[in-house]
Amino acid sequence: MADASMIIETRALCRSFGATRAVDSLDLSIFRGEIFGLVGPDGAGKTTVLRMLAAILNPTAGHATVAGFDTVKKSEAIKAHLGYMSQQFSLYGDLSVLENMNFFADIFGIKRQARAGRIDRLLDFSRMRKFSARRAAQLSGGMQKKLGLACTLIHEPEILLLDEPTTGVDPVSRREFWDILTELHITGTTIVVSTPYMDEAERCSRVGLMYQGRLMVCDAPSRIRMMVDGELLAFRPENLQRAAALLNGQPGVLEIQTYGDLLHIFVDAAARRGPEIIERLAQAGLSCAGPWPAQPRMEEAFISLIGKQAGK
Ligand SMILES: Nc1ncnc2c1ncn2[C@@H]1O[C@H](COP(=O)(O)OP(=O)(O)O)[C@@H](O)[C@H]1O
Numbered sequence: 001m002a003d004a005s006m007i008i009e010t011r012a013l014c015r016s017f018g019a020t021r022a023v024d025s026l027d028l029s030i031f032r033g034e035i036f037g038l039v040g041p042d043g044a045g046k047t048t049v050l051r052m053l054a055a056i057l058n059p060t061a062g063h064a065t066v067a068g069f070d071t072v073k074k075s076e077a078i079k080a081h082l083g084y085m086s087q088q089f090s091l092y093g094d095l096s097v098l099e100n101m102n103f104f105a106d107i108f109g110i111k112r113q114a115r116a117g118r119i120d121r122l123l124d125f126s127r128m129r130k131f132s133a134r135r136a137a138q139l140s141g142g143m144q145k146k147l148g149l150a151c152t153l154i155h156e157p158e159i160l161l162l163d164e165p166t167t168g169v170d171p172v173s174r175r176e177f178w179d180i181l182t183e184l185h186i187t188g189t190t191i192v193v194s195t196p197y198m199d200e201a202e203r204c205s206r207v208g209l210m211y212q213g214r215l216m217v218c219d220a221p222s223r224i225r226m227m228v229d230g231e232l233l234a235f236r237p238e239n240l241q242r243a244a245a246l247l248n249g250q251p252g253v254l255e256i257q258t259y260g261d262l263l264h265i266f267v268d269a270a271a272r273r274g275p276e277i278i279e280r281l282a283q284a285g286l287s288c289a290g291p292w293p294a295q296p297r298m299e300e301a302f303i304s305l306i307g308k309q310a311g312k
């Protein structure tokens, strides 16, 4: 391994399930202290990557090292360095918040002297103190995730692998969960988190976009946003589908994405193409509000990158 600041490294990592290539030749380098986002649609391979990094699933080809240990040859050594919260992370519903934390402290062999202080800090850190006596089954979805995180942190791992920790959680709890992650990040914990939410991807130091088992792009959010070609204009035509069909292939139109009741159109030159597009729609009898200049976000960039890949 070349770089000591690299804490996770995969080389040509593959995992197949029968004929399905869940993960295909993944080369990933994650640096100590990063908050790294693994993003991609359902079935992209995110969970399979995280399970291999957590050393609970063997690759079918290639290899990975985590904290300097090979995930196959040294899988037991890795576990002390790692907290892994699976997509279906399960708490004990009949146990209280405090009892769940004690249970995980038992599993990780946390000694009595260290335990009380640590649980105390985690109760504050996860904003769960008020609920310490409540049974886990009676917590809201968002609170269950926070408790899951607290239990995952009980052995103070230097690396945290979180598989869609906020999926299905309400927006306020999602934000709070991310505030907690940001605090962990500041203390130096390396975090790898998968998410289907683009606003969360924006909060990562770097993001890897997975699609059909492959890593399509891996960079800082600000750089990914700049990867799309052309300038972005937003329009609100009276008939979205008809307008999109009419404009497909129009000179200077690079790409069309629908966005709620808006059309997001990438063009080669906004000043010139904006009026041309309005004109084209008017000829077909379609009225249209706009154009408004828009800043491509990661969402647009990802749709564009996936679209190009799918079109190949
Ligand atoms: N245990 C398994 N057996 C068979 N196929 C699997 C298994 N785990 C994952 N897959 C397949 O691998 C692909 C990637 O799945 P997964 O890693 O769960 O993606 P994601 O987490 O991005 O939704 C999917 O096509 C999925 O159906």
Ligand SMILES: [Mg+2]
Pocket: 046, 047, 048, 087, 163, 164
């Ligand atoms: Mg998954």
